[in-house]
Amino acid sequence: MKTQHISLTSRKPLLSFAPAQSAPRGDVLVVVFLRGAADVLNMVVPHGEDEYYNLRPSLGIPRPDDNKAKVEERTVDLNGFFGLHPILSPLFPIWQEGHLGIVHACGAHDDSHSHFKAQELMERGVANEHGPASGWIGRHLATLNRGNPSPMRAIALGELPQRSLYGSTPVSSLRSIEDFKLRGNETAVLQMQAALGSLYSGDDPLSGLGRETLGILDTLEKIQPTIPNSQNPNYPDSNFGRGLREISSIIKAEVGLEVAAIDLDGWDTHFAQGVQTGLMPRLMTDLAEGLAAFHAEMLDHADRLTVVVMTEFGRRAYENASLGTDHGHGGMMMLVSGKLKSEGVFGQWPGLKSDQLFGPGDLAVTTDYRDILAEICAKRLNNPSLEQIFPNYVVKMPDLFM
Amino acid sequence: MNLSRRDFLKLASIVAGGTALSSCAPVYENLARLGNDSPLPQGEGLGMRAESFALVNRFSFGARHEDLTRVAEVGIRAWVREQIEYTSVPDDGCDLRLRQFKTLDLSANDLFDLSDKIFDNQDKFTVPDELRQATLIRQTYSRRQLYERMVEFWSDHFNISTEKGDCFYLKTVDDREVIRPHALGFFSDLLWASAHSPAMLFYLDNQSNLKDAPNENYAREVMELHTLGVDGGYTQQDVMELARCLTGWGMKEHFWRGDFKFFADLHDAAPKKVLGVNIPAGGLDEAERVILNLGLHPSTAHFLGFKISRRFIADEPPAALVSRVAETFSATNGDLRAVMETLLTEGIPHIQPKFKRPADFIISALRLLDACTDGGKPLQKYLARMGQPYFTWPTPDGYPDTSAPWMSNLMPRWQFAAALAQNEIKGTKIDVENLLELSGVSDIEGFIPWASSLLLGAPLSDEDSAKMASALRSAGAGDEISTARVIIAGILASPAFQWK
Numbered sequence: 001m002k003t004q005h006i007s008l009t010s011r012k013p014l015l016s017f018a019p020a021q022s023a024p025r026g027d028v029l030v031v032v033f034l035r036g037a038a039d040v041l042n043m044v045v046p047h048g049e050d051e052y053y054n055l056r057p058s059l060g061i062p063r064p065d066d067n068k069a070k071v072e073e074r075t076v077d078l079n080g081f082f083g084l085h086p087i088l089s090p091l092f093p094i095w096q097e098g099h100l101g102i103v104h105a106c107g108a109h110d111d112s113h114s115h116f117k118a119q120e121l122m123e124r125g126v127a128n129e130h131g132p133a134s135g136w137i138g139r140h141l142a143t144l145n146r147g148n149p150s151p152m153r154a155i156a157l158g159e160l161p162q163r164s165l166y167g168s169t170p171v172s173s174l175r176s177i178e179d180f181k182l183r184g185n186e187t188a189v190l191q192m193q194a195a196l197g198s199l200y201s202g203d204d205p206l207s208g209l210g211r212e213t214l215g216i217l218d219t220l221e222k223i224q225p226t227i228p229n230s231q232n233p234n235y236p237d238s239n240f241g242r243g244l245r246e247i248s249s250i251i252k253a254e255v256g257l258e259v260a261a262i263d264l265d266g267w268d269t270h271f272a273q274g275v276q277t278g279l280m281p282r283l284m285t286d287l288a289e290g291l292a293a294f295h296a297e298m299l300d301h302a303d304r305l306t307v308v309v310m311t312e313f314g315r316r317a318y319e320n321a322s323l324g325t326d327h328g329h330g331g332m333m334m335l336v337s338g339k340l341k342s343e344g345v346f347g348q349w350p351g352l353k354s355d356q357l358f359g360p361g362d363l364a365v366t367t368d369y370r371d372i373l374a375e376i377c378a379k380r381l382n383n384p385s386l387e388q389i390f391p392n393y394v395v396k397m398p399d400l401f402m
Numbered sequence: 403m404n405l406s407r408r409d410f411l412k413l414a415s416i417v418a419g420g421t422a423l424s425s426c427a428p429v430y431e432n433l434a435r436l437g438n439d440s441p442l443p444q445g446e447g448l449g450m451r452a453e454s455f456a457l458v459n460r461f462s463f464g465a466r467h468e469d470l471t472r473v474a475e476v477g478i479r480a481w482v483r484e485q486i487e488y489t490s491v492p493d494d495g496c497d498l499r500l501r502q503f504k505t506l507d508l509s510a511n512d513l514f515d516l517s518d519k520i521f522d523n524q525d526k527f528t529v530p531d532e533l534r535q536a537t538l539i540r541q542t543y544s545r546r547q548l549y550e551r552m553v554e555f556w557s558d559h560f561n562i563s564t565e566k567g568d569c570f571y572l573k574t575v576d577d578r579e580v581i582r583p584h585a586l587g588f589f590s591d592l593l594w595a596s597a598h599s600p601a602m603l604f605y606l607d608n609q610s611n612l613k614d615a616p617n618e619n620y621a622r623e624v625m626e627l628h629t630l631g632v633d634g635g636y637t638q639q640d641v642m643e644l645a646r647c648l649t650g651w652g653m654k655e656h657f658w659r660g661d662f663k664f665f666a667d668l669h670d671a672a673p674k675k676v677l678g679v680n681i682p683a684g685g686l687d688e689a690e691r692v693i694l695n696l697g698l699h700p701s702t703a704h705f706l707g708f709k710i711s712r713r714f715i716a717d718e719p720p721a722a723l724v725s726r727v728a729e730t731f732s733a734t735n736g737d738l739r740a741v742m743e744t745l746l747t748e749g750i751p752h753i754q755p756k757f758k759r760p761a762d763f764i765i766s767a768l769r770l771l772d773a774c775t776d777g778g779k780p781l782q783k784y785l786a787r788m789g790q791p792y793f794t795w796p797t798p799d800g801y802p803d804t805s806a807p808w809m810s811n812l813m814p815r816w817q818f819a820a821a822l823a824q825n826e827i828k829g830t831k832i833d834v835e836n837l838l839e840l841s842g843v844s845d846i847e848g849f850i851p852w853a854s855s856l857l858l859g860a861p862l863s864d865e866d867s868a869k870m871a872s873a874l875r876s877a878g879a880g881d882e883i884s885t886a887r888v889i890i891a892g893i894l895a896s897p898a899f900q901w902k
Contacts, residue, residue, distance in 0.1 A: 035797070036797070111638075114622075114626055116627075116632070156810060159787065159788060160789045160802070160810075160811065161807065161810040161811075163807075165810075171810055172811070172813070174813075175787070182816060182820055183817065183821070184824055187877070187884070188887070188888055189820075190878055191873075191880065191892075192820055192891055192892060192895070194874060194876060194877035195873055195874060195888060195891075196892065196895060196896075197873060198866075198869045198870050198872075198873040199892060199895070199896040199898075200897060204897065207897055210812055213813055213816075216813075217813070265796050265797075266796065270607040270610075270618070271610045271617065271619075320615050320617055321614065321617075322610035322612070322617050324607070324610075324617070326617065326619070327618065359638060360642065
């Protein structure tokens with residue numbers, strides 16, 4: 001199908017990007033947000049700390065050498081002190097390759113215990129309400145000018161864009177490449193596209209988004225035949241798995257993607273969160289299988305790909321009587337990249353003894369999440385404008401990346 | 403055509419009694435339409451309506467000709483006042499359309515039984531799907547438009563997702579017995595009903611909030627999201643103490659499943675202190691005292707004043723307006739009709755454009771084009787693609803209420819616009835031939851301004867009309883009807899139609 005008609009009536013030339021040549025030199029960044037405050041203590045388990053087992057008599061994940069537990073239910077040891085929940089073991093090969101980093105006790109200093117306030121502040125990349133309303137990725141895109149004219153510099157997987165993407169660079173949401181098209185008979189589709197080109201020609205932000213949407217339509221139409229048909233069978237059959245598969249297709253198509261944001265919802269496990277089966281194990285399966293499949297599919301791109309997994313805060317160190325956990329404080333970040341200096345569990349471990357816990361019994365925060373994101377922006381995305389991305393914050397890069 | 407109310411109801415019962423009306427059955431549809439005098443304007447009838455069009459849009463799901471006619475008769479303020487006194491607005495046409503739904507009036511226990519397939523998995527779709535369908539029908543066809551807007555507002559404010567456990571059937575009861583009776587009543591009654599609603603207690607894990615092991619989820623959200631607001635002056639200690647007050651609040655699980663029950667043996671009966679108030683050891687009354695206090699608290703007045711102003715007036719409502727609404731709230735003990743009256747008299751000058759949320763976008767298209775819809779799954783699918791399937795927002799903060807979150811997802815709106823105009827959505831139809839006839843024009847140049855007046859309240863500028871006409875011509879020629887369809891689709895998909 002021909003779509004030249006649009007460029008006659010649209011101010012922004014839609015065919016202007018030249019895929020591989022003008023793609024940015026930086027990595028593609030994929031940001032995975034675990035919404036609802038993930039129980040990070042049961043994901044990267046401090047099995048070397050007795051207090052963990054005292055606080056979690058029912059929910060604790062057995063030690064790697066716990067003979068009373070089945071082997072497949074024990075923590076998978078990483079470094080003698082921390083280990084992965086066995087359901088996260090699909091990530092273990094990535095650790096062995098040296099491509100998995102974990103920053104424990106990492107998070108924000110907001111102590112509202114509110115999902116909504118904490119997510120908003122974290123995605124804006126600010127310490128309190130007074131910072132800019134845009135998101136940290138939005139400011140990254142706005143301050144990094146490589147002349148990348150792609151309408152797909154950044155995408156939001158799903159129906160609504162992540163708050164982190166808000167900013168002056170238009171970003172569209174997309175659930176799947178397949179669905180991103182107008183349907184109907186050919187004349188009607190051409191007429192519709194022509195009408196849209198004429199209607200979305202203004203200078204307002206919505207017109208900008210409309211032109212971007214037409215640009216993506218045009219881009220996807222062109223690349224669709226060349227998208228490698230992903231045969232990797234290990235993506236979970238879930239929104240998350242399908243979303244990662246779409247991201248891999250878009251990256252491989254080399255259409256100028258710089259950042260993709262994707263969510264995995266449902267981590268607010270106050271009630272019956274589960275140890276080996278149930279709510280949280282299902283989420284961890286989705287996460288681990290999704291990330292492992294994505295990593296395997298993108299091996300050729302590992303040196304220019306960074307995946308960061310984050311959550312708004314962690315959960316209470318002690319379990320509640322509903323076999324769940326209430327809102328806590330310190331969280332955890334996972335990093336998957338071929339450009340990590342080494343694998344490792346990073347950050348200062350604050351401990352779980354009562355005088356080491358924060359507030360009502362929460363893991364303390366010893367690494368500000370912005371330090372990690374800033375290092376990614378600076379080293380992997382080649383954006384030096386950290387004071388604009390994270391205003392009023394003095395970054396202390398932990399030096400995890402090459 | 404004019405029928406007396408009694409004739410109308412008699413006819414209605416004859417028709418609705420015998421048939422299962424699952425779609426736009428002509429008899430059923432025609433009957434429901436008898437009450438409408440003139441659903442669509444003709445030819446010149448479209449002039450001079452831009453201002454009232456915008457205001458009616460703000461307080462409804464789309465300014466239909468009948469609404470605009472009424473506004474022309476009595477003025478916008480009187481129209482809104484009529485809408486506030488919603489029980490006086492006859493709504494037989496909508497009621498008739500709702501008769502096809504069998505689950506709306508059933509008790510929780512009956513809904514549970516109905517969903518319980520003894521030899522199969524539980525049917526978790528029939529009950530919530532009927533609620534979704536009924537909601538779409540009400541928003542589209544009810545003449546109590548402001549009331550339906552308030553129902554929508556409180557359904558967000560007291561968000562419950564049917565995806566969580568027993569909520570798939572309990573939400574139907576919550577909608578009927580919590581949200582709808584109090585949507586334009588007193589906030590304290592609404593809050594009270596919500597706190598005693600098994601759907602809410604289940605959704606926020608309070609059925610597992612037990613003596614010696616409190617679960618903070620509902621206790622936190624009732625203060626953070628339902629009343630005081632996150633900066634409303636409560637502390638983590640208040641959350642933990644209120645959670646203790648709420649231990650034992652849950653629902654029956656065996657006989658009369660889904661009814662509220664206070665389990666005294668699971669209640670922590672020691673004294674507590676919440677928001678500086680000592681709560682002596684008691685039972686159910688402990689948390690009820692706190693809930694009464696929360697419903698009238700000054701922080702609640704301010705938080706709700708802000709949220710209602712944001713919904714109806716502007717994404718960033720002026721602080722002075724929020725204060726005035728909060729004052730009315732406090733002065734009337736949370737009378738929501740008085741609150742809406744203040745919003746009407748003092749808010750209208752501050753109205754700023756708001757980006758239509760998906761339901762708003764879809765329903766306004768249906769209303770303005772006088773579509774015939776059964777509200778069924780093929781239509782609901784578009785709501786989901788745009789990000790607003792009814793009653794499935796997972797977290798308790800409800801669907802976003804500001805413009806920014808919705809703006810980036812234009813493609814499904816364009817897809818809907820095209821599908822509606824081409825009559826490709828099963829169960830939903832528009833009559834393009836009739837629209838063309840009513841317009842009294844037959845060429846592109848003439849139909850574009852007429853259709854844009856119908857849908858946008860004012861014609862596109864001559865320049866934009868000419869640009870659109872020339873774009874259409876350059877993309878190839880279709881016949882008259884198919885070109886009219888593309889024009890309708892294009893206007894529905896246009897930037898202007900995304901705003902209200």
